[in-house]
Amino acid sequence: MLAMTPFLRWILVVGFGLVCGAMTGLAAAYLRTGGWDLRSFVAFGVATCPVFASLAMVFAHQGDEVAHPAETVEHEWAHQALAQTALDLFILVGSTTAAVGVAGLDQPGIGWLLPVMMVDVALRFGVPKHRHA
């Protein structure tokens, strides 16, 4: 594995995610409708970009493994972030359901929960990391 600075590693990871997301978006934009479709490009590009970037992140961090990963502070942060996100999710869904019920509106779908959870867990992990750095 080539020695990479953290900045270069981030550039490569984000670049790989953007390029692969754009290629997936292009393929979707042309293949789904038989012609150019901006909505498909944006939807598929945005949805797949983080997935490809995450894959690149896994490969970029190969060789960084430690002998006892479960005893690291990062492992502790990840556990706390997941637990806090689960609580956030519980409160969010409960309050939304109650508010919608009281207002007599239609129940919203659950598709919006996934990006909210992803952002929430990233923030929950990132905040202590920056605070303790």
Next chain:
Amino acid sequence: MENRLRPLREARGLSQAECAEALGVTRQTVISIEKGHFDPRLSLAFRISRLFGVPVDELFISEE
């Protein structure tokens, strides 16, 4: 919980990265333990104790 990891590490002439590698954890873990932000598991505490040849109860000091 307070601890004596930093003075012991510096007395041994180890960097945080070298100490982390010897203990099998990340450098951030060593930083967090030294700052008192993270209390290590017992198994890691014993590895630190073995690395520096200091009993665990002399390495970690309870604030109570």
